[in-house]
Amino acid sequence: MNTKDLIKPILLIALPLIFSLSVSAQSEFYPVGYYRDAVRFSQQNPMGSARIRALGGAGVSLGGDISHAMLNPAGLGFMRKSEYHVSAGLGLTNSSASGTGVNGDAGQTRFFLPELGAVFSSSKSSSGGGSKWRGGAFAISFNRIADFNSNVSYVDRSNNPTSLLNAFEEASYGFSQGFMEEEKQFSPTTFAGMAYALDLIKPVFDRSPNDPNYYDENYYYYNIDRDADGFTTSRVSQRSQLVETRGGQYETSFAYGGNFDDKLYFGAKVGVQNINYTKTSNYVELREAELTSLGLTERFKTTGWGINLQAGVIWRPIDAIRVGATYTSPTWYALNDYYSASLTRNADYTWNDSTYQANHFRDGQSYIYNPGGVDLYNPNAANDSQKYSGVRSSHHDEIRTRYNMNTPWKASGGISGFFGKKGFITLDVEYIGYSAMKISKGTTYYFEYTMNPIEEELNFAGDNYILGEEYRNTVNIRVGGEYRLNKRFMLRAGYAYYQDPTKEEYRFVDQSRSFYSGGLGYRNNNFYVDLSVVYSQWKGTDSPYQLEDNFVDNEGNTVLIYPITDINYSRTEFQLSVGKRF
Template identity: 25%
Template sequence: MMYRTLSLLLGLSLAAVVHGQNFSDALRFSSFSVGGTARSIGTGGALGALGSDFSVLSTNPAGLGWYRMSEFVISPGVYHANSSSVLLNDDGADAFEENRTNFNLNTFGVVFANANPNRDWRTINFGIGVNRLANYHQDFYYGGTSVGSIVNRFQEQANSEAGISDFESGLAIDVGALYESNPPDGLYYSDFGLAPDSAFFKSQDVFTRGAINELVFSLAGNFRERLLIGATVGVPIVRYEVEKEYREIDRGPGEEGSVPFFNALSYNEFLSTSGTGVNLKLGAIFRATQVLRLGLAVHTPTFMRLDDVYTASMGYNYTENEEEFEFISESPDGSFEYRLRTPWRLIGSAGFIISGGELKPVAPGSDTQVRVVRGGFLSAELEYLNYGNNRFQYDGFGDAEREVNATIQDELAEAWNLRLGGEYGFDQIRLRAGYSLQQSPLKGDDTLNSAISFGAGLRQKTFFADLAYRRQMNERFYTPYQTFDAPEQLVEQQVNLSEIVLTIGFRF
C-alpha cells in the first residue's frame, strides 16, 4: 500500500542541488549572428575583407582602418520570430504556430578617423560602440497525446544518488506526485507506474527574452594602402530570460482516465541569466591587387561570468477514495554564479572590387559632362569554431563541472559557417544581397541553417541611410525534460527569424 498523505505532511523537500547547466546553455551563449548595420545585414554579414562598416568591429576590426572620415551610426530594427512546433511522439499531433515581435537597437557607435596620406600609416582610427550578437526573443507552444510523464524524471532523480532537489523532485513529493510505500522501502513511486504504457495529453508554453549586446573598443591602422591591422576589445553583456509552463491532463475514458488516481499536473519554471564577458579580436586585411582584398581574423575565447536566478512551482491534482485533492508547491528562490569560456574563432574573408563609370551630360543638350559612378563588390567569409571547446567553471562543484564539460565534448562538434554577399552601386544608390549557411553544432547532425538578405542604401558625402531585410530559416528540436529509462518527449520546430534594420549615419 502506498501512502502519499504522510509524505505531504512531512514536506520532503530536503535538499537543494546546483541548478545544472547543460550543453544547450553553452551553445546559447556561444552562437552569434552579428546584427550590425543594414549594410552588413544586406550583404549577408560578409564584410570582413572590405571594412568601412561599423559591424566589422565585431568580426574583423582591421576594416576600421579603411575609414577616411569620422562617423556616427545608429541602427534600429524590428525583429520577428515565427515558430511552428509539433510533438513527434504523437503521430496525429497538430503543428502550433506562435509569433513574437520586438524592437531593438542593432548598432550604436562612433568612429574617430585620423587620416594622413603623407605618412606610412595612412590612417589610425578608433571606434567605440555597441553591436548586437544574439537575439533571444521567441515564443512557442506545442501539445499532443503521448506516453510518458515529467514525473518519471522526478522519480528517477529522487531514487538516485543525487537525491532530492528543491526545484524538481522535492516539489513532486510536496504535492503528492511522488510518494513512499507503506512500509517504506527507501524508494519513491508515482501514479504513472500503475499504467506505464498509457498515453495522455501534455502541452507547454515557452517564452524567451533577451539578447547579447557587445561593447566594442577598437583600434586599427592602414599601412601604405597595402596592409591593415586592427584589434577590438569586446565586452559582451548577456541578458536572457525563459519562462516555461508545462501541463499534463488525463482525458482518458472512465472516472480514472488512462492513469489511475491522476487528473492533471502543472510544472512551471523561470530562469534569468545575466552577466558580462571579455574577449579580444585581432584582424588583418591585405590588399593583394587593386581589386582583390584578403582578410583574416582571430577571436579569443570569451570569458564570461554569469549569474542565474531561478524558481519553479508544481501543482498536482488526483482523486483518491472518490475524493479529489489538489496541492501546489513553490521552490525557494535559487541563485548560482559560474563562468563560461567559449571557443576560439577563426574567420577568413575575401572581397573583389567591381569599379566603373561613364560620362553623361548634366542636362539634356548640355556640353558639360560628369562621371556617373557604377560599381560594387562581391565578398565571402568562412568562419570556423569548435563548439565542443566550451567550458563551464563552478566554484566548489568539481564533479558537476566535470560532468557537464564531458557532456559538451560528447554532444557538440566543430562547425563551418559561410557568408556571401554583394553590392552594386549607381551614383548614390546601392543595392545589396546576401546569403549564409550555418552548420549544425551538434554531433551527427547534418542540418544546414540558411539565411537570405536584401538591402538598399543612399550614400552621400556626409550622410548615408541603409535599409535591409534578413530571413533565417532554422530547424530545431526541443525536449521539455530528460530521463534515463522512461519515454522522453521530442518536439520538432521550424523557426523563421525575420528582421528589418534601418541604419542612419553621419560623417564628419
C-alpha cells in the same frame, strides 16, 4: 549519450534547518545540465549595420564600415572620416510544431537595437611626406550578436505512454526519505521535492524518523497512479506547452584599425559581452480520471558579463582585391543563473501501498527507475488507504547558481573582389572552435536572503565531458554583393550558412541555420542611410521533460520514450541604419 535536463541543480542539496542530513554526492561524470548554456551562448547571428547584414554578414576583408569594430578591426583603417552611427530593427519570429498528434503555431514581434557607435578617424593623406603610415581610426560600438526572442506553443495528443511523473521518479533517486520530508515541510529546493510535497511520488520503503535508514542516500521512489510498466494507469490524454524566451546577447567593442601605405591594414579590439536571457515554460498534462491535471511552470534567467580579444589584418595587393583574416579569442564569462518553479495537481483517487506492491512488486515485474538493480518489494508496506483529492500546489524557491564559462574561439578568412565603381562581391569563411567550450567554478546558493543561506559547490566534469563528446568544430559561410545603381544608391544581397555544432549521432534534427538577406543604401559625402531585410530558417526540438532510463532495442540502441516535438522556426528582421560623417 542521453541525459535529463529538467532542472540544473537537482543534485547534492542540503538543508541545515533542523536536521543534519546526508544527501547523495554528485557523480564525477554526472552532468549538471549547464552544457546547454555553453552551446546556446556560443551561437551567434550575422551582425552589424544594415549594410553589412544585407551582405549576409560578410565583410572580413571589406573594410570601411563601423561594423568592422566587430568583424575585423583592421577594416577601420579604411575610414577617412569620423562618423556617428545608429541602427534600429524590428524582428518577427514564428514557430510551428509538428509530429504525430502534435500541432501548434506561435509568433512574436520585437523591436531591437542592433548597433550604435562612433568612429574617430585620424587618417592621413598619402600625398606629401615620405612616411607610409596613413594613420587609422578608433571605434566604440554596441552590437546585438544573438537574439533569444521566440514563442513556442503546441498541443500533443500522441498518447505517449510516459508522464512528468516518471521524470519526478528519476529525479528523486538518491535522496533520503529524511531529506524529502524536509522538502515537504519547508519550501522545496529540488525538482523532486515539489512532487513529494504533493504526494505524487512515494518511498518504496516507507520508514519512520527513528529508523536508522531514514537518512539512507540510496533510496527509491515510485510515482502513484502507475501500471506495472511504470506508466500512469490513466494515460495522458492531452499535453500542452507554452515556452516564451526573451533577451539577447550584446557586445560593446573598443577597436582600433591602422593603415600602412594603403596596402596593409591591421587592427585589434577588446570586446565586452553581456547576456540577458529569460525562459518561462508552462506545461500541462490532462487525464480523464484520477490525476486529472498536472501542471508545471518553470522560470529560468541568465545574466552575466564576458570579455574577449580580437586581432585582424587586411591586405590590398591591388585595388580590385582585398584579403582579410581575424582571430577572436574565447569569451570568458562570469554568469548567474536563477531558477524557480511551481507545480499544481488536481487528483481524485484512493491509494494503498501494500495492495499495490503486492500486485506489482512481489514478482519483480514493476518498472521503477532502479540503476542499482535492487529488489524493491517491501513486504512491510503499510496497508493504509489514502485519499488524494482536490487541487494542491507546491513552489520551488528561487535558487541562484554562479559559474564561469568559455565560449568558442573563432578564426575567419575573407576575400573581396571589386568591379571598378560598379560594385563588389565578398566572401567569408569562419571556423568556430567549439572544443574550447568549458564550464567551471560553479556554486549554487539556496535560501540566499534568509537566516540560513546554503552554498553548494558544483562539479562540471560531466558537463565538460558532454561538450567534448557531443559537439564539434564548425564552419560558417557568408557571401554578399553590392551593385551601385547610380552615384548615390546601392543594391545589396547576401546569404549565410551556420553549421549545427552537434555531432550527427547526437542530434534529433539538423539545427543549422540559413540566412537570406537584401537591402538598399544611400550615400553622399556626409550622410548615409541603409535598409536591410534578413530572413532566417532553422529547426529545433522541444521536450517538456527528459528521461534518463529509456528502452534499449535488440541492437543495443537507446530508444527515447519521452515526448519529443519538432519545431520549425523562421525570423524576418528589418533594420534601418543611419550615419553622419564629420
